[in-house]
Amino acid sequence: MELAESFSNLVGEVRIVDDVASEFVEVVAQSYALRARSNFAFALSGGPTAQRCYERLSMLSESRISWWDVDIYWGDERCVPPDHPDSNEAMARRTLLNPVGAVNSVYPMRCDEGASAYQLRVSEVGFFDLIHLGVGPDGHTASIFPGSDADSYVSGVLVQLNTDPTNLNPHTRMTLTYPALEMARHIVFTVSGESKRDAVRKLMQGIPIPANKVRADKITWILDHEALPNIP
Numbered sequence: 767m768e769l770a771e772s773f774s775n776l777v778g779e780v781r782i783v784d785d786v787a788s789e790f791v792e793v794v795a796q797s798y799a800l801r802a803r804s805n806f807a808f809a810l811s812g813g814p815t816a817q818r819c820y821e822r823l824s825m826l827s828e829s830r831i832s833w834w835d836v837d838i839y840w841g842d843e844r845c846v847p848p849d850h851p852d853s854n855e856a857m858a859r860r861t862l863l864n865p866v867g868a869v870n871s872v873y874p875m876r877c878d879e880g881a882s883a884y885q886l887r888v889s890e891v892g893f894f895d896l897i898h899l900g901v902g903p904d905g906h907t908a909s910i911f912p913g914s915d916a917d918s919y920v921s922g923v924l925v926q927l928n929t930d931p932t933n934l935n936p937h938t939r940m941t942l943t944y945p946a947l948e949m950a951r952h953i954v955f956t957v958s959g960e961s962k963r964d965a966v967r968k969l970m971q972g973i974p975i976p977a978n979k980v981r982a983d984k985i986t987w988i989l990d991h992e993a994l995p996n997i998p
Contacts, residue, residue, distance in 0.1 A: 775972030778953075778985025782994070786815060786958045787822040789988045790898075793954045794823060795830045797896045802951065805870060806831075809839040809897040809942070809950075810862075811908075812854030815958045816900055817861050824865035836869045839888070841897055842909035842941040845877035845927075852937060875940045877927065885925040888946055897942075897950040897982070901957045902935065905965045905975025908947070909939030917976055919944045950982040957989045967995040 773780045783789045798806050810816070844852050855874045863869065875884050899907045909928050910916045916928040924946040928939050947953065955977065957966060966989065969978050 772970050773987075776969055776978060776987065777981065778955075778987055780987045780989065782989055782991065784990065786956050786988050786990050787818045790819040790954065790956050791823050791826055793952075793986055793988070794896060795826060797952050797954075798831050798835075801835075801895050802893075804835060806836045806896070807839065807891050807894045808836055809841045809894050810854065810858050811841055811898045811900050811956075812843075812857060813900050813902075815956050816854075816898065817857055818958075819898070819956055820858060820862035824862045833866045833869045837891070838863065838869055838872045839891070839894070840873075840875045841899060841947075842939055843875035843877065844909075844937040844939055846937060848874065848876075875925075877938065877940050881925040881927050881940060884940065885923075888924045888942070888949070891949075894950040895952065897947060897953045899947075899953060899955050899977075899980065901955060901962060901965050901969075901977045903961050903965055904932070904934060905968055905973075905977050906930070906935065907955070907977040907980060909935075909941035910943070910976040911935060912975055916941055916943055917979075919979075921945060924949075944979060944981070947980050948982060952984045952986070953980060953982040954986045954988065957987065957993045959990070960992050962989075962993040963995045966993050970995070 843854050846852050848855050911930040916926045928941050968975050
């Protein structure tokens with residue numbers, strides 16, 4: 767089977783690369799260049815792959831992105847203090863926001879404020895220029911876990927508190943929902959490593975896991991060779 771044919775069940779463009787972080791940086795720069803307004807609404811992710819992506823993005827030349835034009839949001843967050851080792855905000859500040867010096871605005875998720883406060887913020891943005899997502903070994907994306915409360919499309923619900931019913935992923939989370947992800951002009955998934963092979967196999971087979979339920983105007987999948995299952 768040809769590689770392109772094996773991804774025929776996946777919505778969007780698939781890029782198989784040696785270096786996910788480098789390709790991610792190019793996608794962000796291109797998306798920024800094509801932005802529809804002066805500011806660039808960019809929602810961040812979490813996890814080891816995202817960390818590598820943000821470390822690389824922080825080194826991008828200012829001639830390609832003016833960070834003063836960028837508004838930072840999050841696609842999901844663990845309900846922990848903002849300086850906690852498991853905090854997506856803490857990781858993004860350490861790897862991206864602090865190194866680039868300053869951005870136009872930063873809108874972290876705060877579980878103690880409740881989902882409604884972030885929902886209001888999301889509804890005001892109108893659309894996201896770019897949302898960065900990952901894929902967990904179980905097929906979750908953002909903090910939408912298989913079989914969880916957020917793993918359904920509820921019109922008008924943009925932000926939700928959610929937990930993993932299997933308890934494989936710790937902490938209560940706050941997450942953008944499927945309708946909120948649809949507000950993206952562009953979504954980029956980054957998927958790296960052998961631990962993601964089963965999830966990628968499900969994506970290729972069209973099995974309905976959260977990651978392949980996401981829809982947006984444009985979706986780009988960046989995968990490395992280690993994430994690919996054996997293809998007969």
